[in-house]
Amino acid sequence: MDGTLFWTEIVLYPAEFDSQLRIAASVRDITERRKLQSQLSNRRKWSLLDGWREAFAHDFNNMLSVILGYSQVALNRIDPSEPIHGTSKKS
Numbered sequence: 474m475d476g477t478l479f480w481t482e483i484v485l486y487p488a489e490f491d492s493q494l495r496i497a498a499s500v501r502d503i504t505e506r507r508k509l510q511s512q513l514s515n516r517r518k519w520s521l522l523d524g525w526r527e528a529f530a531h532d533f534n535n536m537l538s539v540i541l542g543y544s545q546v547a548l549n550r551i552d553p554s555e556p557i558h559g560t561s562k563k564s
Contacts, residue, residue, distance in 0.1 A: 484501075
């Protein structure tokens with residue numbers, strides 16, 4: 474072995490050898506399985522984050538629509554010749 478760490482799954486079970494009860498073990502390298510589980514978990518996290526991002530963008534867009542609507546109503550009440558209106562021509 475080269476000293477590389479890896480994930481294992483160990484299963485212990487009773488077994489009889491030479492008329493005596495012993496404990497037998499099964500050891501399996503599950504490093505690849507853990508990598509795949511981690512990738513799946515990361516994908517789920519990013520998917521959840523994307524959902525939150527989309528919901529935030531949607532809500533933010535709704536708020537901006539309201540702000541723009543009220544701004545337009547306010548702008549329509551201002552005489553176009555007023556400097557605050559922003560459409561008057563400067564000499």
